[in-house]
Amino acid sequence: xxxxxxxxxxxxxxxxxxxxxxxxxxxxxxxxxxxxxxxxxxxxxxxxxxxxxxxxxxxxxxxxxxxxxxxxxxxxxxxxxxxxxxxxxxxxxxxxxxxxxxxxxxxxxxxxxxxxxxxxxxxxxxxxxxxxxxxxxxxxxxxxxxxxxxxxxxxxxxxxxxxxxxxxxxxxxxxxxxxxxxxxxxxxxxxxxxxxxxxxxxxxxxxxxxxxxxxxxxxxxxxxxxxxxxxxxxxxxxxxxxxxxxxxxxxxxxxxxxxxxxxxxxxxxxxxxxxxxxxxxxxxxxxxxxxxxxxxxxxxxxxxxxxxxxxxxxxxxxxxxxxxxxxxxxxxxxxxxxxxxxxxxxxxxxxxxxxxxxxxxxxxxxxxxxxxxxxxxxxxxxxxxxxxxxxxxxxxxxxxxxxxxxxxxxxxxxxxxxxx
Numbered sequence: 001x002x003x004x005x006x007x008x009x010x011x012x013x014x015x016x017x018x019x020x021x022x023x024x025x026x027x028x029x030x031x032x033x034x035x036x037x038x039x040x041x042x043x044x045x046x047x048x049x050x051x052x053x054x055x056x057x058x059x060x061x062x063x064x065x066x067x068x069x070x071x072x073x074x075x076x077x078x079x080x081x082x083x084x085x086x087x088x089x090x091x092x093x094x095x096x097x098x099x100x101x102x103x104x105x106x107x108x109x110x111x112x113x114x115x116x117x118x119x120x121x122x123x124x125x126x127x128x129x130x131x132x133x134x135x136x137x138x139x140x141x142x143x144x145x146x147x148x149x150x151x152x153x154x155x156x157x158x159x160x161x162x163x164x165x166x167x168x169x170x171x172x173x174x175x176x177x178x179x180x181x182x183x184x185x186x187x188x189x190x191x192x193x194x195x196x197x198x199x200x201x202x203x204x205x206x207x208x209x210x211x212x213x214x215x216x217x218x219x220x221x222x223x224x225x226x227x228x229x230x231x232x233x234x235x236x237x238x239x240x241x242x243x244x245x246x247x248x249x250x251x252x253x254x255x256x257x258x259x260x261x262x263x264x265x266x267x268x269x270x271x272x273x274x275x276x277x278x279x280x281x282x283x284x285x286x287x288x289x290x291x292x293x294x295x296x297x298x299x300x301x302x303x304x305x306x307x308x309x310x311x312x313x314x315x316x317x318x319x320x321x322x323x324x325x326x327x328x329x330x331x332x333x334x335x336x337x338x339x340x341x342x343x344x345x346x347x348x349x350x351x352x353x354x355x356x357x358x359x360x361x362x363x364x365x366x367x368x369x370x371x372x373x374x375x376x377x378x379x380x381x382x383x384x385x386x387x388x389x390x391x392x393x394x395x396x397x398x399x400x401x402x403x404x405x406x407x408x409x410x411x412x413x414x415x416x417x418x419x420x
Contacts, residue, residue, distance in 0.1 A: 006290050016079065043060045045060045046060070057078050112178060119188055121138070169208075175207075180214050189218070253329065253330070265351065284315055285315060286307075289327055
């Protein structure tokens with residue numbers, strides 16, 4: 001159903017049987033409602049996936065006349081497992097065909113069950129090919145230990161372990177599951193593991209006893225779901241999960257994050273940088289989020305599909321599931337990233353050129369400022385010099401004028417100097 005959710009897009013047409021509520025009016029004017037089974041063809045406008053019920057809901061307008069539904073009326077089709085329907089697409093791209101092939105390949109549907117817990121809290125999760133599904137959450141209030149009074153604490157633990165065991169028996173298919181991991185901080189995992197096998201032996205739980213080799217015990221820092229990534233990265237656990245898609249994606253994502261910190265020129269993200277690296281065929285591994293292929297923009301979906309098809313010719317291509325932690329982190333980096341085989345000069349210059357351009361700008365600005373300041377000082381000095389010369393000339397003119405008057409009036413030289 002997850003593959004189907006990714007294949008169906010806005011604008012596709014789906015024909016499937018469904019139930020419709022019909023209101024009938026009698027001759028007396030009274031009305032009555034009944035449900036009738038009809039076969040409708042709708043044009044898809046919205047697709048939703050319910051991971052708990054494992055149902056894909058498709059909403060759209062009816063495009064064919066029907067006895068009970070007029071053309072243009074809205075209807076929602078609920079697609080379930082083993083239900084027949086017809087899907088018509090304007091274009092079957094390479095990604096849609098690839099997902100269809102993967103869905104039909106039973107060898108790819110490897111599954112892992114993870115019971116992650118701490119005292120009083122446990123989660124039973126199913127790690128499928130494309131998502132991590134929480135199947136059960138167990139919470140039990142366990143009394144604290146008290147001196148000479150530990151019976152209540154022990155009783156609370158046993159109740160907690162029993163509820164966790166029953167949740168495992170209810171939600172895990174031990175025949176098809178490949179690996180069951182029990183993880184926790186401290187000794188909770190060891191105590192529960194011991195309790196589990198005691199109960200399996202005493203109650204003769206054959207499904208558990210036959211699957212004993214599938215069980216693994218691992219350490220986690222907390223008993224919450226976010227620690228699942230930590231468990232999958234454990235060197236002792238990872239080799240046992242190599243055939244699962246989630247473990248492979250996590251390994252690639254960890255490599256990308258390490259390169260981003262140590263060799264940032266070999267780890268890129270964003271469509272523009274990826275397209276530049278593809279131009280030089282420098283991509284070693286291309287990572288795409290499945291969210292990109294659920295876009296309502298047909299041209300954008302086609303662009304990503306073409307990029308995937310072209311890069312696949314010379315590099316490894318991975319489509320990450322947004323229902324896994326690694327896929328959610330990829331979505332935060334635009335949904336597209338790549339690990340490079342070698343550094344691309346154009347990308348290196350773009351990354352390193354921002355700081356250089358800023359420094360050059362500061363330097364030129366400083367030089368310009370200093371040049372402006374220098375010319376301003378020179379202008380000021382020149383202006384002052386011109387003012388001094390003008391004032392001196394005026395003074396000399398006044399002295400000469402007075403000198404002429406003095407000589408005409410009969411002043412002697414001493415009186416003239418004193419006046420001046």
